[in-house]
Amino acid sequence: xxxxxxxxxxxxxxxxxxxxxxxxxxxxxxxxxxxxxxxxxxxxxxxxxxxxxxxxxxxxxxxxxxxxxxxxxxxxxxxxxxxxxxxxxxxxxxxxxxxxxxxxxxxxxxxxxxxxxxxxxxxxxxxxxxxxxxxxxxxxxxxxxxxxxxxxxxxxxxxxxxxxxxxxxxxxxxxxxxxxxxxxxxxxxxxxxxxxxxxxxxxxxxxxxxxxxxxxxxxxxxxxxxxxxxxxxxxxxxxxxxxxxxxxxxxxxxxxxxxxxxxxxxxxxxxxxxxxxxxxxxxxxxxxxxxxxxxxxx
Amino acid sequence: xxxxxxxxxxxxxxxxxxxxxxxxxxxxxxxxxxxxxxxxxxxxxxxxxxxxxxxxxxxxxxxxxxxxxxxxxxxxxxxxxxxxxxxxxxxxxxxxxxxxxxxxxxxxxxxxxxxxxxxxxxxxxxxxxxxxxxxxxxxxxxxxxxxxxxxxxxxxxxxxxxxxxxxxxxxxxxxxxxxxxxxxxxxxxxxxxxxxxxxxxxxxxxxxxxxxxxxxxxxxxxxxxxxxxxxxxxxxxxxxxxxxxxxxxxxxxxxxxxxxxxxxxx
Numbered sequence: 001x002x003x004x005x006x007x008x009x010x011x012x013x014x015x016x017x018x019x020x021x022x023x024x025x026x027x028x029x030x031x032x033x034x035x036x037x038x039x040x041x042x043x044x045x046x047x048x049x050x051x052x053x054x055x056x057x058x059x060x061x062x063x064x065x066x067x068x069x070x071x072x073x074x075x076x077x078x079x080x081x082x083x084x085x086x087x088x089x090x091x092x093x094x095x096x097x098x099x100x101x102x103x104x105x106x107x108x109x110x111x112x113x114x115x116x117x118x119x120x121x122x123x124x125x126x127x128x129x130x131x132x133x134x135x136x137x138x139x140x141x142x143x144x145x146x147x148x149x150x151x152x153x154x155x156x157x158x159x160x161x162x163x164x165x166x167x168x169x170x171x172x173x174x175x176x177x178x179x180x181x182x183x184x185x186x187x188x189x190x191x192x193x194x195x196x197x198x199x200x201x202x203x204x205x206x207x208x209x210x211x212x213x214x215x216x217x218x219x220x221x222x223x224x225x226x227x228x229x230x231x232x233x234x235x236x237x238x239x240x241x242x243x244x245x246x247x248x249x250x251x252x253x254x255x256x257x258x259x260x261x262x263x264x265x266x267x268x269x270x271x272x273x274x275x276x277x278x279x280x281x282x283x284x285x286x287x288x289x290x291x292x293x294x295x296x297x298x
Numbered sequence: 299x300x301x302x303x304x305x306x307x308x309x310x311x312x313x314x315x316x317x318x319x320x321x322x323x324x325x326x327x328x329x330x331x332x333x334x335x336x337x338x339x340x341x342x343x344x345x346x347x348x349x350x351x352x353x354x355x356x357x358x359x360x361x362x363x364x365x366x367x368x369x370x371x372x373x374x375x376x377x378x379x380x381x382x383x384x385x386x387x388x389x390x391x392x393x394x395x396x397x398x399x400x401x402x403x404x405x406x407x408x409x410x411x412x413x414x415x416x417x418x419x420x421x422x423x424x425x426x427x428x429x430x431x432x433x434x435x436x437x438x439x440x441x442x443x444x445x446x447x448x449x450x451x452x453x454x455x456x457x458x459x460x461x462x463x464x465x466x467x468x469x470x471x472x473x474x475x476x477x478x479x480x481x482x483x484x485x486x487x488x489x490x491x492x493x494x495x496x497x498x499x500x501x502x503x504x505x506x507x508x509x510x511x512x513x514x515x516x517x518x519x520x521x522x523x524x525x526x527x528x529x530x531x532x533x534x535x536x537x538x539x540x541x542x543x544x545x546x547x548x549x550x551x552x553x554x555x556x557x558x559x560x561x562x563x564x
Contacts, residue, residue, distance in 0.1 A: 023404075030405050035417065042421035143302075154549035155542055156503045156522075157412060158510035162529045163542070239410030246416075246511055257413055258511065261420030269417060273409065280408040 118175025
């Protein structure tokens with residue numbers, strides 16, 4: 001009885017995982033197609049100022065005009081490009097005049113390091129402020145923490161980056177400070193909710209220490225939400241990286257996205273959109289799988 | 299209302315009054331250049347000093363706040379209307395309409411907001427007239443910012459679809475369109491209002507972000523984006539601090555009031 005029952009229980013789980021993978025792939029592909037279509041429809045696409053150069057022969061100008069022929073139909077371009085991409089050829093960047101694979105290899109490490117440090121810094125800052133605000137039982141302390149936690153959210157990401165740039169802070173701290181207010185808000189509410197729950201009051205009444213209450217009775221029940229927040233942090237960190245890398249002139253993926261968008265670099269934008277959509281979808285799905293509720297369902 | 303919220307409401311009201319009647323505080327136009335007073339420090343003639351082109355900072359701050367607030371409210375209205383249409387149809391009709399709308403919403407939400415804004419804005423012409431650049435920037439922000447609101451409104455409409463009032467309306471033979479417009483969306487008004495008030499500060503910040511990256515409202519029309527661009531030059535704090543401080547006060551007041559209205563609604 002156990003065997004068939006177990007396999008019957010496993011089947012929907014497998015189906016759910018396959019459905020999640022298909023959804024991730026479909027969303028990423030749709031994201032890539034969306035960016036290809038947007039670039040194709042943007043005014044001035046396919047025009048090159050070099051075409052106005054009177055010293056170039058008509059044959060050269062015709063060749064330049066024809067170089068964008070393959071990109072006229074976004075669906076056709078996207079199909080051909082995906083086929084090339086799966087074969088390992090990401091094409092060349094129009095703006096940088098270099099293979100996209102090289103650009104991605106160089107810049108992914110820069111952005112990944114920034115994002116990891118930024119997320120870690122934001123979480124550390126959020127925990128440092130939210131814990132005394134919730135566990136301190138002082139309205140003044142809570143007010144000061146709320147003010148400190150909310151202040152960076154009142155400035156644009158690029159503004160925070162510029163201010164920190166003048167203060168001599170590193171880009172890691174710029175990203176940390178940009179995403180910190182959002183992380184702080186969630187962490188604060190989760191902790192407040194956790195500390196107000198009846199089982200924590202009972203634990204307090206039984207005389208458990210604050211460290212044990214926090215680790216065993218507040219953080220453990222909130223782990224599903226914290227994992228989900230970690231997944232959201234990835235999305236937030238990439239958004240922050242665009243502004244920070246543009247302001248601090250750092251050669252990362254954010255700056256690549258900015259320069260590619262300004263230069264209407266279709267292949268780079270398609271690859272970046274695919275990458276970003278995939279990263280977000282995968283981090284969200286991993287958070288779903290890691291959450292106890294989802295595991296219980298599986 | 300508690301004290302911080304009263305302070306927020308008071309600050310926002312005074313700012314609204316100041317930007318509604320800027321002539322009470324300054325007689326100088328925001329684009330008038332005083333070439334004899336470039337980068338001038340604060341003085342009785344120019345209370346907040348002048349910028350690198352000799353324009354009065356106070357006047358630019360007042361007019362910039364007015365434009366960003368008005369356009370932010372307009373953009374929030376448009377995006378909430380879009381969210382009501384998409385979220386309302388998805389939640390109320392269900393089935394394949396719901397699945398398509400959810401996929402669209404998921405796609406929009408899986409791209410980081412700033413990444414999407416920068417890409418789309420850069421694809422639009424950058425050399426626009428100042429008035430057109432305001433329209434383009436804020437329309438784009440609202441057209442890209444409806445997804446999270448649509449998700450909330452879809453959930454609200456979905457729960458309303460299964461409610462007794464809709465069941466009764468259906469039993470009375472009322473058509474889908476009439477039920478949606480007369481019974482479902484009016485009952486989703488608190489959610490719509492909440493999404494609208496949350497969107498206003500977010501959109502003002504989004505324009506400021508784009509402006510700082512050189513993709514926002516074009517000069518000489520002032521907006522928070524191009525007011526904050528002065529931070530890119532090393533300036534004494536007496537000159538540089540006004541724009542970020544003003545923006546912080548406005549956004550913080552909006553956030554406090556939004557929280558207050560949410561608490562009241564609950």
